[in-house]
Amino acid sequence: METLKKESTANEPDYALITGASGGIGYELVTIMAAKGHNMVLVARSGDKLKQIADDLSKRFSIRVIPMAVNLGEESERINLVDNIRKNNIKITILVNNAGFGDAGYFADADWQKNERMIQLNITALTHLTREFLPDMIARNEGKILNVASIAGYLPGPLMSVYYATKSFVVSFSNALHSELRGTGVTVTTLSPGPVETNFFTEAGAADAKVNKLMKPASAQSVAHYGYIRMMQGKRKAIQGLNNKFMVFGLRFVPSFVTNYLLKRLHR
Numbered sequence: 001m002e003t004l005k006k007e008s009t010a011n012e013p014d015y016a017l018i019t020g021a022s023g024g025i026g027y028e029l030v031t032i033m034a035a036k037g038h039n040m041v042l043v044a045r046s047g048d049k050l051k052q053i054a055d056d057l058s059k060r061f062s063i064r065v066i067p068m069a070v071n072l073g074e075e076s077e078r079i080n081l082v083d084n085i086r087k088n089n090i091k092i093t094i095l096v097n098n099a100g101f102g103d104a105g106y107f108a109d110a111d112w113q114k115n116e117r118m119i120q121l122n123i124t125a126l127t128h129l130t131r132e133f134l135p136d137m138i139a140r141n142e143g144k145i146l147n148v149a150s151i152a153g154y155l156p157g158p159l160m161s162v163y164y165a166t167k168s169f170v171v172s173f174s175n176a177l178h179s180e181l182r183g184t185g186v187t188v189t190t191l192s193p194g195p196v197e198t199n200f201f202t203e204a205g206a207a208d209a210k211v212n213k214l215m216k217p218a219s220a221q222s223v224a225h226y227g228y229i230r231m232m233q234g235k236r237k238a239i240q241g242l243n244n245k246f247m248v249f250g251l252r253f254v255p256s257f258v259t260n261y262l263l264k265r266l267h268r
């Protein structure tokens, strides 16, 4: 790998960059990480919320927290974010690509603009930020990346087809990257939650879907805690709980017309 070695200097503090930090799993992650003493850059669109969170966490835990209001779906805003971080010599040693959203319904009826924004955020932004911060991590022989996928990334997703496909990308890309990075000191962990109690299903237009009644959602706090531990251990996968493990590993042995049928019913 053609990356110049770069010495880590003691006077450059380490930072974790967390996307989607203003709510849901991302907010719980930053709260956990603050308590562990990480300095952080918080990214989401809601600048006021981020500022409030940053003020609160920096006071409570005596850490540095920098809020950056960015629409990660826009390439120009991502470029500004990266430039800003470089100009201010902010050393990113942990990258958490968590921001993402879904869309429910028949693809033939889908709102294309919403689907395009979803692909831009769930796939392009995650890949772009990883590409920007990874070379410096490799050069310093240290770094952790946590990519938030979903058990959806392992399954077909009738009635949420594009969302499931974006998460398949995250699983495939992150798995491959974990392997490419062996021996570099940098690890990539894929967090794949099942349903979680957040704003996600409302945002996806799926608040009334059967999946919400049949599968008890996990708390965002427990998912964030599990993901944090697995990331710090440098593990490749983070799939919490027996039900989710069954969905990912057990359903492999079931013919795909059966999984399609089951998943379609769950998303009705």
Ligand SMILES: NC(=O)c1ccc[n+]([C@@H]2O[C@H](COP(=O)([O-])OP(=O)(O)OC[C@H]3O[C@@H](n4cnc5c(N)ncnc54)[C@H](OP(=O)(O)O)[C@@H]3O)[C@@H](O)[C@H]2O)c1
Pocket (backbone or CB within 6 Å): 019, 020, 021, 022, 023, 024, 025, 026, 043, 044, 045, 046, 047, 070, 071, 072, 073, 098, 099, 100, 101, 102, 121, 148, 149, 150, 151, 192, 193, 194, 195, 196, 197, 198, 199, 200, 201, 203
């Ligand atoms: N909840 C579930 O059941 C579940 C299950 C499996 C996987 N996941 C995954 O977990 C991740 C977090 O979702 P969540 O459940 O915590 O959802 P959430 O409560 O809706 O939070 C989403 C976060 O992403 C941010 N965000 C959305 N669009 C953005 C954009 N264009 N640019 C920057 N930030 C943006 C939101 O902040 P702003 O609105 O302020 O921008 C918010 O902080 C997602 O990748 C999701 O696919 C969720």
